[in-house]
Amino acid sequence: MAGVNKTNLTETDIITKFILPAIIDAGWSMMSQVRQEVKLRDGKVVVRGKLAARLTVKSADIVLYHKPGLPLAVIEAKANKHEIGKGMQQGLDYARLLDVPFVFASNGDGFIFHDKTNALQLESEIKLDDFPTPEQLWNKYCVWKGFTAEQMPVISQDYHDDSSGKSPRYYQLQAINKTVEAVSAGQNRVLLVMATGTGKTYTAFQIIWRLWKAKSKKRILFLADRNILVDQTKTNDFQPFGSAMTKITGRTIDPAYEIQLALYQAITGPEEYQKAFKQVAPDFFDLIVIDECHRGSASEDSAWREILEYFSSATQIGLTATPKETEEVSSTDYFGEPVYTYSLKEGIEDGFLAPYKVVRVDIDVDLQGWRPTKGQVDKHGEIIEDRIYNQKDFDRTMVIDERTMLVAQTITDYLKRTNPMDKTIVFCNDIDHADRMRRALVNLNPEQVKKNEKYVMKITGDDDIGKGQLDNFINPKKAYPVIATTSELMSTGVDAQTCKLVVLDQNIQSMTKFKQIIGRGTRINEKHGKLWFTILDFKKATELFADERFDGVPEKVIRTTPKEITDPDSDFDEQLEDETPENELPDEINGVEEPFATYDPAPGDGTGAFEEDEENKIRKFHVNGVAVKVLAKRVQYYDADGKLVTESFQDYTRKTLLKDKDYASLDGFTRKWHSAARKQVIIEELQQLGVLWDVLAEEVGKDLDPFDLLCHVVYGQPPLTRQERANNVRKRNYFTKYSAPAQNVLNTLLDKYADEGVQEIEDIQVLKLKPFDTLGRPLEIIKSSFGNKQAYEDAVNELENEIYQLPPRSA
Known part of the structure; x- marks a missing residue:
C-alpha cells in the first residue's frame, strides 16, 4: 500500500492492511484455512480465601490450517514501531501448544519465518509477496512428520463438525492427531494419558470418527467397566454416530452395528456361557477403545484382559488419567509409552481445570492414638484387643462414634460458612462408614433435611436407591442430593461438574486412586459458579500431593535383585521426609475463621456391639464415650509453581x-x-x-x-488511605499554577480519587458524572479549563504524580 505511513498504524491495522492480503495472495482460504484471534488457553484461576479470579490470556493473532483441526502455522503481528521479529517468542509458545513447525512474525514490512523443518537455517526474513502457499507448507509439514502416501487418506480425514460450535481444545487436537497418526502408521497399541475433566471421551469420539469415516476402521468396540460411563458416552459425546451405534445388552452382540459400546461385565464372566465376546470372530473388531484402562484390563491375570487378547489383531487404544505402574500391573507394558500426555498441572495452568485449596484437619486421637482400658469391651460386649489405635485404624478396625460426629460437624460448619447447597462428596473407608457418616450428617443438618430428605444420600454400590440418585447429584440443574457419602463407587468416572467440596476421611495409599478422587472436583462450570474446589482432608491423604509421581506418568516398577543393580554408587536409602511428622503440629495455623467444635463423650457405659465388615471381613470394634477434638487446622493453596503452600x-x-x-x-x-x-x-x-x-x-x-x-x-x-493522600496533595497547594476553572476540575478529580480510586479519574468519561455534568459536556470542560485534550491529560498525570509521592526516607 504505497503512501501509507505504517508507523502510525495499530497492530490491527497492520494485520488488516498488510498481513492478511499477503496470506490471501498466497492462496490461503479465509473460510477454511485462516483463523484470527485464536484463544488457546482459558486463563488460570487464582484462588485465595473465598474469592477467585480468572487471569486473562492472549490469543494467537492468526493460525493457518491445512483444513479445520489440522494446524500448520502461527502468525504473530506487532505494530510497525516494533522490530519485524518482535512477536517471534510469543508465536513459538503458541506453536508449541499446537505442535506446528512454522511460525511467522511481522510488523507489516515482511516476515521473519521460523521453520523447524529447515535444519540449515531455522529463521529467515521473507518479503510480504513471498509468503508460502498452502501446498508448500503442507508438503514441508508431511515430510517433517514422515507421512507416507498410504497414511494420507486417514491423516487428511475431516473432524466431526459440531453444529453447536464445539471444537477441540489445543491439547485435544494434539491427542487426536497424534493418535490418528500412530494408528495410520500401523501402531496397534496406543495409550493416551489425559487428566480427569479434560475431555477424554470427546477426544476418543473424534479419533473414532476420523478413523471410521476414512474407512480405516470399520467395526469399533468401546469398553468401560461402569454402566454410567457407557451411558454417558452413548448419550453425550458419541451421539453423532446415531443408528450406526448400539450398547451391548443381554449378552448378545449384534453384528449389524458398526459402533458397539459395552461393559466388560456384559460380554464376559467366569463361566464360559457368559463370554459373549466369543459370539463373533477374533478379527470382527478392528478397533477397540478402552476407557479407564488403568483398571480391570491392565492386569495380566484379569478376566477382562482376555477380551483384549481375544481381539488381539484389533488396534487397541487405552484412555486413562492415571496409568497404573506397579509390580503386578502395568499399563505401559501392554499399551506402550503414551503418544500424548496432558497433566492436571497443565490443565490448571491453562485454566481448563479447577485449582484447589486444601484444608487439613488434625484430630487428637488420630495423631496421639487411642488405647482401650484393660478388659474394655465394645458396644456389643466384645473385648477390645489391647493396643494403640490410630488414624489408619479408625473406621477400618475401630469405630469411635465421637470421631464420626466431629468429622460430620466439621463438614457441616464448613458448608454453613461457605454455602450449604454446595455439592459435596465424602469419601469413607467402606460402606458401613458411609452409612454412619450419612446418619451423622443428617442429624447435624435437620433444617436442610426437612426441606428435602435427599439433602444427604449414601451413594454406594450396594444401595439401589442411592445409586438411583447419582445422575441427580452430577446434574448441575438438580439441587439435590447435595452431600453424597461414598466409599468406592464415586471415585472414578463421575462427571460431577459442580462438586465444590471433596472430603477425604478414607485411608488412601494408592496414587492412582488419589488422582481419581481429586479428579472429582477438577471440572470447571462457570455457568454455575464452579471455578475452584476445596479438599477437606482428615486422613493426611493430601500428603500425596508432595509425591513426585502426583502430576506425571508413574515410573515403571521393575523387579530386581541386589546383584542386578549395576551402579554401586546409587543411594537407595535417601527418603522424602514428611514436612509435618505425625507427632508434631504446624507452628502456625492459617485460615482459621472460627474454632471447630469439640465433642465430649455422651453419658453411658461405652459398651456395645462388635461389627463384621461385610465387604472385607475385617474385624471391627465399635465404641463411644471417647472425648475427641480438633487439634489444628491449616489451609494450603495451589501456588504458581503447582505446589501446595501454607501461607497468607x-x-x-x-x-x-x-x-x-x-x-x-x-x-x-x-x-x-x-x-x-x-x-x-x-x-x-x-x-x-x-x-x-x-x-x-x-x-x-x-x-x-x-x-x-x-x-x-x-x-x-x-x-496511607486514599483520603490521606488527597489531603496531602491539598496541603502542598500545587494547584495555584492552574486557572480557577482548572483548579475546580482537579479538586473534584481529587475527591473522586479519594472516594473511588485512581481508575475513576483516569477515564475521561468521569467528566460525564456528577458534579461535572453541571459544567457542560466533557470536551467543553476540557477546552474551557485546560485549552485542549493533551493539556488536560498532562494535568491528570501531574495530579497522579502528586497523589503518589512517597514520604522522604529517613537516613
Whole structure:
C-alpha cells in the first residue's frame, strides 16, 4: 500500500492492511484455512480465601490450517514501531501448544519465518509477496512428520463438525492427531494419558470418527467397566454416530452395528456361557477403545484382559488419567509409552481445570492414638484387643462414634460458612462408614433435611436407591442430593461438574486412586459458579500431593535383585521426609475463621456391639464415650509453581512480586508506576501475576489504594488511605499554577480519587458524572479549563504524580 505511513498504524491495522492480503495472495482460504484471534488457553484461576479470579490470556493473532483441526502455522503481528521479529517468542509458545513447525512474525514490512523443518537455517526474513502457499507448507509439514502416501487418506480425514460450535481444545487436537497418526502408521497399541475433566471421551469420539469415516476402521468396540460411563458416552459425546451405534445388552452382540459400546461385565464372566465376546470372530473388531484402562484390563491375570487378547489383531487404544505402574500391573507394558500426555498441572495452568485449596484437619486421637482400658469391651460386649489405635485404624478396625460426629460437624460448619447447597462428596473407608457418616450428617443438618430428605444420600454400590440418585447429584440443574457419602463407587468416572467440596476421611495409599478422587472436583462450570474446589482432608491423604509421581506418568516398577543393580554408587536409602511428622503440629495455623467444635463423650457405659465388615471381613470394634477434638487446622493453596503452600495471601503477593524483575524493589515498582500513562495498565498487569486486589484488601483490613497495598505488603512502607493522600496533595497547594476553572476540575478529580480510586479519574468519561455534568459536556470542560485534550491529560498525570509521592526516607 504505497503512501501509507505504517508507523502510525495499530497492530490491527497492520494485520488488516498488510498481513492478511499477503496470506490471501498466497492462496490461503479465509473460510477454511485462516483463523484470527485464536484463544488457546482459558486463563488460570487464582484462588485465595473465598474469592477467585480468572487471569486473562492472549490469543494467537492468526493460525493457518491445512483444513479445520489440522494446524500448520502461527502468525504473530506487532505494530510497525516494533522490530519485524518482535512477536517471534510469543508465536513459538503458541506453536508449541499446537505442535506446528512454522511460525511467522511481522510488523507489516515482511516476515521473519521460523521453520523447524529447515535444519540449515531455522529463521529467515521473507518479503510480504513471498509468503508460502498452502501446498508448500503442507508438503514441508508431511515430510517433517514422515507421512507416507498410504497414511494420507486417514491423516487428511475431516473432524466431526459440531453444529453447536464445539471444537477441540489445543491439547485435544494434539491427542487426536497424534493418535490418528500412530494408528495410520500401523501402531496397534496406543495409550493416551489425559487428566480427569479434560475431555477424554470427546477426544476418543473424534479419533473414532476420523478413523471410521476414512474407512480405516470399520467395526469399533468401546469398553468401560461402569454402566454410567457407557451411558454417558452413548448419550453425550458419541451421539453423532446415531443408528450406526448400539450398547451391548443381554449378552448378545449384534453384528449389524458398526459402533458397539459395552461393559466388560456384559460380554464376559467366569463361566464360559457368559463370554459373549466369543459370539463373533477374533478379527470382527478392528478397533477397540478402552476407557479407564488403568483398571480391570491392565492386569495380566484379569478376566477382562482376555477380551483384549481375544481381539488381539484389533488396534487397541487405552484412555486413562492415571496409568497404573506397579509390580503386578502395568499399563505401559501392554499399551506402550503414551503418544500424548496432558497433566492436571497443565490443565490448571491453562485454566481448563479447577485449582484447589486444601484444608487439613488434625484430630487428637488420630495423631496421639487411642488405647482401650484393660478388659474394655465394645458396644456389643466384645473385648477390645489391647493396643494403640490410630488414624489408619479408625473406621477400618475401630469405630469411635465421637470421631464420626466431629468429622460430620466439621463438614457441616464448613458448608454453613461457605454455602450449604454446595455439592459435596465424602469419601469413607467402606460402606458401613458411609452409612454412619450419612446418619451423622443428617442429624447435624435437620433444617436442610426437612426441606428435602435427599439433602444427604449414601451413594454406594450396594444401595439401589442411592445409586438411583447419582445422575441427580452430577446434574448441575438438580439441587439435590447435595452431600453424597461414598466409599468406592464415586471415585472414578463421575462427571460431577459442580462438586465444590471433596472430603477425604478414607485411608488412601494408592496414587492412582488419589488422582481419581481429586479428579472429582477438577471440572470447571462457570455457568454455575464452579471455578475452584476445596479438599477437606482428615486422613493426611493430601500428603500425596508432595509425591513426585502426583502430576506425571508413574515410573515403571521393575523387579530386581541386589546383584542386578549395576551402579554401586546409587543411594537407595535417601527418603522424602514428611514436612509435618505425625507427632508434631504446624507452628502456625492459617485460615482459621472460627474454632471447630469439640465433642465430649455422651453419658453411658461405652459398651456395645462388635461389627463384621461385610465387604472385607475385617474385624471391627465399635465404641463411644471417647472425648475427641480438633487439634489444628491449616489451609494450603495451589501456588504458581503447582505446589501446595501454607501461607497468607500477603505472603503470596510479596513472594510473587519480589521474584519479578520489574517489582523486585520499591524503587523499581515506583518507577514503573509513575512512568505508566495509565495506572490501570499496571493494575491489570499485576492481576496477571495473581494479585487479587479484593482478597489482598480484605486480608490487610484497610481501605487502601492498590499502590499503597503493595507499598505496605511487599515493601514494608507505612500505608496511607486514599483520603490521606488527597489531603496531602491539598496541603502542598500545587494547584495555584492552574486557572480557577482548572483548579475546580482537579479538586473534584481529587475527591473522586479519594472516594473511588485512581481508575475513576483516569477515564475521561468521569467528566460525564456528577458534579461535572453541571459544567457542560466533557470536551467543553476540557477546552474551557485546560485549552485542549493533551493539556488536560498532562494535568491528570501531574495530579497522579502528586497523589503518589512517597514520604522522604529517613537516613
